[in-house]
Structure formats: C-alpha cells, structure tokens
Amino acid sequence: MRSPPPPAVGCAPRKRPVVRRKPGATLEPPAPGGDHPVSLGALLEQVAGYLPEGELPAIRAAYRFADAAHLGQYRASGEPYISHPVAVAEICASWKLDAQALMAALLHDTAEDKGITQAELVEHFGPTVAMLVDGLTKLDKIQFSSREENQAESFRKMLLAMARDIRVILVKLADRLHNMRTLDAMAADKRRRIATETMEIYAPIAYRLGLNQVYRELQDLGFRHGHPMRYAVLNQALKVARGNRRDLIDRILTTTTKSFADADIKVQLYGREKTLYSIYRKMQRKHRSFAHVQDIFGFRVIVPEVLDCYRALGVLHAQYKPMPGKFEDFIAIPKLNGYQSLHTTLIGPTGTPVEFQIRTEAMHRVAESGVAAHWLYKSGAADAAAQASTAAWLQSLLDIQNENRDAAEFLETVKVDLAPDAVYVFTPKARILALPRGATPVDFSYAVHTDLGNQTVAAKVNGELVPLRTELHSGDVVEIVTAPHSRPNPNWLSFVRTGRARSKIRHALKVSQQAESQDLGRRLLARALLQQGLRIDELGAPDWNRLLHWSGNRSQDELFGDIGLGRRVAEIVAARVRLLDTPDAGAAEQPLARGALQLDGSEGTSVHYASCCRPIPGDAVIGYLGKGEGLTVHLQDCPQARRLFLKHPHSWIDLSWSPQLGGLFPVSLVVIVNNGKGVLAKLAAAISEHDADIAHVTMDEDSSQPTIELRFLLDVRDRKHLADVLRAVRVHKFVVRAGRAKPRA
Ligand code: MN
Secondary structure: OOOOOOOOOOOOOOOOOOOOOEOOEEOOOOOOOOOOOOOHHHHHHHHHOOOOHHHHHHHHHHHHHHHHHOOOOEOOOOOEOOHHHHHHHHHHHHOOOOHHHHHHHHHOOHHHHHOOOHHHHHHHHHHHHHHHHHHHHHHHHOOOOOOHHHHHHHHHHHHHHHHHOHHHHHHHHHHHHHHHHOHHHOOHHHHHHHHHHHHHHHHHHHHHOOOHHHHHHHHHHHHHHHOHHHHHHHHHHHHHHHHHHHHHHHHHHHHHHHHHHHOOOOOEEEEEEOOHHHHHHHHHHHOOOHHHOOOOEEEEEEEOOHHHHHHHHHHHHHHOEEOOOOOEEOOOOOOOOOOOOEEEEEEOOOOOEEEEEEEEHHHHHHHHHHHHHHHHHOOOOOOHHHHHHHHHHHHHHHOHHHOOHHHHHOOOOOOOOOOOOEEEEEOOOOOEEEEEOOOOHHHHHHHHOHHHHHOEEEEEEOOEEEOOOOOOOOOOEEEEEEOOOOOOOHHHHHOOOOHHHHHHHHHHHHHHHHHHHHHHHHHHHHHHHHHOOOOHHHOOHHHHHHHHHHHOOOOHHHHHHHHHOOOOOHHHHHHHHHHHHOOOOOHHHOOOOOOOEEEOOOOHHHEEEOOOOOOOOOOOEEEEEEOOOEEEEEEOOOHHHHHHHHHOHHHEEEEEEOOOOOOOEEEEEEEEEEOOOOHHHHHHHHHHHOOOEEEEEEEEEOOOOOEEEEEEEEEEOOHHHHHHHHHHHHOOOOEEEEEEOOOOO
C-alpha cells in the first residue's frame, strides 16, 4: 500500500469568516470535508467515530483498490487523483453515511475513468457497492440540459437514480461539492458550464434533500464561478461591512452570552453570515444596493432541551425588542418537512435587525443534513405511512422546476424514510407511487385508481409490453392499457401484492359476477323462450309468479343468476313456461330449435374460455353450461369438449361471436426454430410489433435435435390478428414451423 496521499485538497477558499471568536461564542462548526488535510487516516478516524470497528477493513480495501486504479492519474490541480475520491468519502463520512456508501465514494470514478468492470467490483466489494458505483457512473453520463424546457427531464433522470438508492445521490452531491470546491484549476468556460449545472440541478436537489449546508455552499460556489466579477465586487463590499459591523456583532455576542449565563442556560452561540449568493439574490429581488441590505448577520442558538429553546427566547426578548410579526414557532408547528426551530428577529443596539434561530442539537442535525441525518437515524421497520410520506417527498422533488427561485431565503428541510421494502415507480406523467416490493402492474393500476385497475388489460413498463404479473422495480415507468368493458381477471389474485388490489379485485368480481351471470341468464332464457315461440318481454306478472313459485326463486334476478351460473338449464325453464302457460300441452320434450347465443365480451366472469383449446374470436365454438360454473367456451373440435358432450349432451348450447366483440384472448403458439443467437429476441420483437402481448414463453430443447420448440402464450384480439402475428413470425428464415398449439386432449 502506498502511503496516504498528500494533504491539501481544497484550494477554493472555503472558510467563511464570520465573527471573531469570543468566550462562549464559536464559529459555525467546521464544514464537512473542510480544511483539514484529506487522507485515509483522517477518513478512518472520522469513520471510527460512528461505524463499528469491523467495517473499517472493507473501507481500507476500497481505498487500496481505488488508489491502485488511479495510480499515475492526476487532477487538473496537479494532485494525485486519489485525493478526490478520498475527499468525497470524507464528505460522506461527515454525513455519517454507511460503509457501503463510503466505499462507493472511494470507488466512484474507477469504472468511468479506469475501466474497472461491474463484475470486478461485485467480486471485490459485493453487489450493493457495485450497484452504487454503477448508479454513480450512469449519473455521470446523463446529459443535463440547461435549457428551461428540458429541466423536468433532467430532474426525472436524477430522481430515477435516486429512487433506486438514495445513497447514489448523496455520494453524487459529495462528488459535485468537492469538484466545485476545486474548480479553480479548470478553464474559465468549463467553470461556467459546471457552475450553471450546479445552480440548476445539484443545488436544488441538495435543498430538497435538506442538505442545507451543501445547498448554500453549492449556490455560493456556483455564483462565484458563474459570475466571477459580481462575486468579487460583492465580496469586497461584504468585507467592508463586516469591519463596520464588527462592534455591533461583538456587543450582541457579549451581552447575550452573559444573559444566557445569568439565566443558567447552556448554549452554543454561533454567528451566522448570509452567503454572498443569498445577499445577491436579495439585492436583485428588492432592487436594493448592498448598503441597504441589512440582515447580513444572524445568530444561531443551540440548546440541550426543547424547553431551553423557549427559555432562551425569553432571555433574548428581554434583552432586545423583537420585531413585530417576525416571530415564528416551528417547534410547536414544524414545517411539513420536519424542520423545527424558533425564529425571531430582534432590533439590535443600533437599530439593525438581527435574526436569531433557536433549536436543539437534534433539530439542528435535521436542519443541516436533512435526508442524510434522517437516513442514518431511521428506524428499521418500514410501515405504510412511512412509504406514503416518502412518495409524497419524492413527489415534491418533481415540483422543483416550477419553484419560485426567490424562495432561497426559506431554507426548508425535508426528511424522509426511504423504506427498503418499497419500490418507487412512475406514471407516464411522472407521478411517483410507492408500492411494496414485488408489486405488479395490477397493483400499480389499483393504486392509481380503482376504475383503472378494473379496466386493466395490459401494461407497458418502460415502453415495453409486459405480462401483468411482472414484478416492478424502482424507477420503472408504468403505463396501463385499458379497455372500457374489461373486468378484473380472477387469476390476478394469484400475483397481486397489495391488500388494496386484492380487495378491489374480489369486490369487483363479486359484483360483476352477480350482474353478469344474471345478464347471461336472462339472455339464455330469452333465447330458449324464443325457440318455444315466446318473447321474454311479453311474459306478464302472473307468468313470472307461477314460474318463480315453481322454481323456488325469490326474484327474477335470482332465477336469471341460477341460469347464468348453470344451476338451471334455460331450455328446461323455458319449456316450463310453456307448460305453465298451456297446462295441457306437455311441451317439455319439444326438440330444441337452432339459434346461437352471441358472445359480445360483456359476459365477464360468467363466461370462461377453456384453457385446453383456448378459443379466440372467429373460431367455431360451442358452450358448456356446467353446474354452478357459468358457461365454458370450447372449440367445436376440442377433444375435451367431445368427451364432456358424451357425458352431458344436454348441457351444451351453440355460440357465435358478436362482431362488436372487444378484449384480448389468450392463444397458444408452437414455433419450431433452428436455434441460434437472438432467435427468441427476434421472435418476441416480431410478435410485439404486431401488438400481441406475450404472457408466457417456454422452450423445449432437445440436444439431439438441431431445432428447438418454443411455446408462446399470447393475447390476441381474434383469428385475423393471430394470422398477422403468424405471418410475421414465419418471415424469419430460422422458423421451421409456426402454428397454433393443438388442443390438449
Ligand atoms: Mn468524481
């Protein structure tokens, strides 16, 4: 192992001179990855402060690996390259990220710059670290456009990466922060481009993540490198102002420090200076010159307990007059994102307004490092509420581009539980939904809306048609294809993950089954009556009463339902109507007339399509009315149907297809191919190009044969659609034979 890399990585001036150090008052705590020398030793020391000893060797190993990979590579500043990943890891350590994130930080440029493969990383550091590095590498390749209209798309790309693992974004922000701190070594035009990208993409994301320190620093650095002249002028003016106000600040510090001591409140008192960028924004917004921007300085008071916040507030208000309307209690009523503090503005000794923020240590942690702090301190269990709040939070990120940039003054923080058991997926309009791991497009559609769920017929994930049972992954864009008359499929119950989808499907099935079987029963009876020369509409109340009395049903609907479910045979009921009508006719044994029942697709769950022969519209079909099972549609030449017919010859009715039929029907294809590279992919492409949804594929390979047999289960509209698909399949030279599977005997 080489000795640790040389120190001094940050060449950009980072130190924010605030106020002179006084007893009881200190400067802001050192910024993460700040001015101390960057080295493996310093990193490990920092890490040892919060991670178990056992995790240090892996971090050391990642360092050695990265060091070897970057050997001989130098940064624009002339330093050995390894100083950069170490500095990035140090920033991550200051956010107390876990060992895997730190390892990813150390390795983040090895794949991109040094061609280290994913497989190598998996072998050395495991799949998670490799996945993080891969995420970082991909993020680097994203071309962010600075054109306004493409902002939304850029953000969406960032969010996709973030939804995969929040650590990718945290490490990326650390990377960007360090690059911004060391931007001086770059050429001017490159500096400006990177500064713009930082202002437009990275700073807002840091803001939304609640990484307020990072947010302020990125903005300030972005301003400095984007507008070097303005920055220099303002910096000079601020220096002068700082000198002028030194007395004022000192007086306030001395007085308040003493007051807190007298009141016996333990405080840490920090002087705060607004960043140059926020002062600049304020000048622009209010059209003021620097001389008129007054609240450049403020103080932050950090106390041990919540109660101390209010005591400290009392002490301050006794000392200086508060400005009316400027007091805000974000402790009693936290901001939506969880930010807590007391804010008050006091009128200082010379009439200058000075803002105080009072908070506890814990509140401070959330306020400064937002998501990172929260990510570390999160509880293990992921409940539904946490998932929902995460989804809401991710959603809020999407609004960034619409945001009024004047909001810079209100540095909000966001906290989040990124639940490990959730996946985050997008609607085509970039709305984010959180679903439990293992969720399918059906869960997705029910999560969006019950009607969408009930009318689902197919799904596209990232633009590709997929089976409805496909497991969704974070970042997937899911599009649901609906048909207005479509109904939930009972099979969905075998794969949905969410309780919501399950109960909605059950409910819809129950309701529609009743309605559908009644409707089918009515149509079956009407048809049977017609064969008897009777019209169902012409039956009067006395006819119905006699019929119901005979059948024992309480209502017409109940009788229809019985017929629709096959508990009663329509022809027999119809014959009975005749019999009741003309008691002496003995008509029950009349031969049945011809006349087929039309399938129009509205039958839903009361009609099943037999899986032995898988009939599709256009096929010659017959219907079997099993007891209590509704109607099963078979091909006329299906061997199973023939066997059933021999057993129950009276349970069959003729069927025809309505020309208005809609929906998709499963059909089995057998394709014999000469095996070769990409054969399956080419077939799948040919099939989906013709809008047929592949629900399932199996492959039978007999090593003694040069050919293989592929079996596809497809969803098609009708025979013509199937013929189109078959034609497209047969075009390929490697296809020996393609056709519909024979019915199972
Ligand atoms: Mn980097």
